[in-house]
Amino acid sequence: MNTPFVYQDIEEILSRYEKEETPLLCILEDIQEKWGYLPRDVLGYVARRLGIPSSTVYGVATFYAFLEVRPVGKYVIRVCKSTPCHVRGATDVLEALKRELGIREGETTKDGKFTLEVTSCLGVCGVAPAMMVNDVTYGNLTEERIREILALYRE
Amino acid sequence: MFYRAHVLVEMTSSSVALGAAQVKEQLEREIARAGLGNEVKVLETGSFGAALPSPFVVVYPDNVIYAPVSVRDVRRIVEEHLLKGRVVRELLFAGERGGGVATFIPPSPLKKEKRVVLRNSGLIDPLNIEEYIARDGYLALAKVLTEMTPEEVIEVVKRSGLQGRGGAGFPTGLKWEFTRKAEGEEKYIVCNADEGEPGTFKDRLILEGDPHSVLEAMAIAGYAVGANQGYIYVRAEYPQSIRHLEVAIAQAKERGLLGERILGTSFSFDVKIRRGAGAYVCGEETALLESIEGKRGEPRVKPPYPPQKGLWGKPTVINNVETLANIPPIILNGPDWFRSIGTPTCPGTKVFTLTGNVNNLGLVEVPMGITLRELVFEIGGGIRGGHGLKLVQTGGPSGGTMTPDLLDVPMAFDTLPRYNSALGSGALTVIDDTHCIVDIVKNFAEFFLHESCGKCTPCRVGGKRIVDILERISAGAGSPEDLEKLRYLGQHMKATAFCGLGQAAPNPLLRCLEFFREEFEVHVREKCCPQGVCTMRPKPQPKKTVRV
Numbered sequence: 001m002n003t004p005f006v007y008q009d010i011e012e013i014l015s016r017y018e019k020e021e022t023p024l025l026c027i028l029e030d031i032q033e034k035w036g037y038l039p040r041d042v043l044g045y046v047a048r049r050l051g052i053p054s055s056t057v058y059g060v061a062t063f064y065a066f067l068e069v070r071p072v073g074k075y076v077i078r079v080c081k082s083t084p085c086h087v088r089g090a091t092d093v094l095e096a097l098k099r100e101l102g103i104r105e106g107e108t109t110k111d112g113k114f115t116l117e118v119t120s121c122l123g124v125c126g127v128a129p130a131m132m133v134n135d136v137t138y139g140n141l142t143e144e145r146i147r148e149i150l151a152l153y154r155e
Numbered sequence: 156m157f158y159r160a161h162v163l164v165e166m167t168s169s170s171v172a173l174g175a176a177q178v179k180e181q182l183e184r185e186i187a188r189a190g191l192g193n194e195v196k197v198l199e200t201g202s203f204g205a206a207l208p209s210p211f212v213v214v215y216p217d218n219v220i221y222a223p224v225s226v227r228d229v230r231r232i233v234e235e236h237l238l239k240g241r242v243v244r245e246l247l248f249a250g251e252r253g254g255g256v257a258t259f260i261p262p263s264p265l266k267k268e269k270r271v272v273l274r275n276s277g278l279i280d281p282l283n284i285e286e287y288i289a290r291d292g293y294l295a296l297a298k299v300l301t302e303m304t305p306e307e308v309i310e311v312v313k314r315s316g317l318q319g320r321g322g323a324g325f326p327t328g329l330k331w332e333f334t335r336k337a338e339g340e341e342k343y344i345v346c347n348a349d350e351g352e353p354g355t356f357k358d359r360l361i362l363e364g365d366p367h368s369v370l371e372a373m374a375i376a377g378y379a380v381g382a383n384q385g386y387i388y389v390r391a392e393y394p395q396s397i398r399h400l401e402v403a404i405a406q407a408k409e410r411g412l413l414g415e416r417i418l419g420t421s422f423s424f425d426v427k428i429r430r431g432a433g434a435y436v437c438g439e440e441t442a443l444l445e446s447i448e449g450k451r452g453e454p455r456v457k458p459p460y461p462p463q464k465g466l467w468g469k470p471t472v473i474n475n476v477e478t479l480a481n482i483p484p485i486i487l488n489g490p491d492w493f494r495s496i497g498t499p500t501c502p503g504t505k506v507f508t509l510t511g512n513v514n515n516l517g518l519v520e521v522p523m524g525i526t527l528r529e530l531v532f533e534i535g536g537g538i539r540g541g542h543g544l545k546l547v548q549t550g551g552p553s554g555g556t557m558t559p560d561l562l563d564v565p566m567a568f569d570t571l572p573r574y575n576s577a578l579g580s581g582a583l584t585v586i587d588d589t590h591c592i593v594d595i596v597k598n599f600a601e602f603f604l605h606e607s608c609g610k611c612t613p614c615r616v617g618g619k620r621i622v623d624i625l626e627r628i629s630a631g632a633g634s635p636e637d638l639e640k641l642r643y644l645g646q647h648m649k650a651t652a653f654c655g656l657g658q659a660a661p662n663p664l665l666r667c668l669e670f671f672r673e674e675f676e677v678h679v680r681e682k683c684c685p686q687g688v689c690t691m692r693p694k695p696q697p698k699k700t701v702r703v
Contacts, residue, residue, distance in 0.1 A: 083599065125510035
């Protein structure tokens with residue numbers, strides 16, 4: 001996550017989509033996957049290389065919930081607040097996470113480990129309330145389970 | 156290699172969220188420890204729906220189902236069952252079938268179920284194309300390519316009466332025909348797997364449990380309309396669907412079932428995956444096209460519709476995952492077979508996802524025309540905790556609000572609009588009577604506020620105003636005029652918003668204002684929340700935060 005930005009790496013990502021007509025979103029996703037977020041100077045570099053206005057690139061980067069233009073924690077926790085989770089106690093889950101992590105929605109813990117975000121439906125309503133930690137989904141959450149899950153990532 | 160037993164573990168996002176990956180790892184470890192590594196093979200399979208609790212483990216050829224299984228149970232299953240051949244009775248799935256020994260192959264679906272779309276889910280290993288082929292997979296594609304003209308394919312789909320399962324219910328055959336007739340050398344097939352409607356996860360379980368059925372259908376659609384390139388747009392929240400699709404595409408290409416000159420014919424078709432990045436509005440088909448084109452996912456002006464001008468301005472078919480999964484069986488069994496299921500005006504099955512305060516959560520595939528009562532009280536096992544039913548939201552926040560008086564309306568695309576409701580994606584969010592209607596409507600409104608793309612004013616500003624007023628009401632600071640304001644805002648948003656998202660957003664609000672009028676009025680008149688959910692305390696002024 002703290003890998004320094006090497007423009008060769010960005011070039012490598014750009015080259016993956018040479019044949020694509022409109023690769024911007026794919027490129028941004030790949031950059032984020034490598035570095036965790038999309039730094040402004042990288043966005044500018046991508047804009048120049050693709051020959052599109054940097055405002056367009058920034059517009060895309062800020063449109064999508066999964067794209068981050070600010071540094072985020074090593075683990076991004078996304079808590080679902082949509083109705084199926086809401087009616088099964090998502091509010092309590094969010095409160096418990098805030099308490100355990102000592103941060104509010106949209107914030108990152110001081111040690112840079114966790115970012116807490118609220119999201120729309122994760123599509124695992126069968127095990128509501130649910131959350132995602134990076135790519136991994138957890139369901140049937142209770143306060144106790146949240147403590148257990150956080151412990152896995154705290155090590 | 157010959158294995159004397161196969162152990163299938165349900166590996167879907169839902170079951171993994173409950174520890175299925177650990178169960179699988181533990182199974183492999185224990186099997187190796189018991190020295191059975193060369194005799195017993197562990198495989199992954201998809202969801203079997205609401206009929207089986209997650210995660211489940213099936214032992215073949217003994218046809219024994221253990222469900223739900225936790226890591227702690229694994230050692231006993233391996234030592235007792237796999238090593239000593241004794242079924243572990245306490246861990247068996249008792250389920251619906253009278254609590255006896257649950258041995259069945261294939262697992263029998265629930266009584267009212269009819270499996271077309273989910274024909275393979277939970278039975279095959281989705282990561283192995285041979286298991287799909289063994290169950291007549293790619294036979295429909297072979298039939299189409301060798302025995303039928305594109306026009307005949309479109310005719311069969313038209314005659315089947317298949318309607319788009321994404322929510323709009325548009326006749327699929329017509330969509331294909333428009334695209335076939337549209338002028339242009341290059342055409343595209345796009346599969347909409349941006350299933351963002353809260354409460355919906357059918358497409359995810361289809362992609363995770365049977366990805367080839369969608370790929371095969373896309374190739375058939377490509378042949379029918381004259382397209383050689385397909386795109387599947389999958390939402391970022393579904394990493395496992397993406398993984399299964401990647402494997403499936405690679406396997407299909409390896410066997411010449413996708414790619415150049417499929418099955419030695421002159422037809423070529425390739426499929427690429429496009430990953431979304433967390434934007435509900437991209438489920439709207441033109442916003443989805445914008446997103447594939449690498450732009451902000453803002454909807455386009457319609458017309459022109461995608462069959463005329465779609466991806467990069469070329470004629471494009473956009474079909475939902477569930478719609479596509481219906482195609483191979485329709486080709487193989489014929490349109491009359493399909494028409495024999497469901498209602499005369501809305502044939503086929505529908506996959507519903509039961510969510511919220513209902514006893515049995517999960518997905519279930521039933522013929523169109525089933526009633527909400529059957530779904531919630533028979534298949535869903537009734538309301539949790541013995542509470543009463545307040546409402547069922549169908550098709551997510553943009554769908555319809557079904558109040559208890561509508562429990563016996565047949566569920567189909569053409570029947571629900573008569574009751575100001577909609578079938579939508581098939582999500583059923585059951586809400587019990589301990590919930591406060593203001594809180595629920597606020598939850599819907601917050602969702603739309605969060606997901607509005609900001610392109611048009613009615614949705615961007617109207618959504619914000621609605622949330623503000625609802626917050627005021629739940630904080631005990633509402634006035635009777637607020638209810639009138641909500642109705643006014645809702646009606647204007649519905650009439651003037653640019654796309655389907657903004658037009659549908661006020662639907663639950665308007666319906667609930669009408670049906671639960673009294674509860675709203677108690678909130679604003681007596682400043683009291685009958686369910687005790689709203690705080691009814693005006694929010695304290697935010698403290699000034701000092702930035703360091």
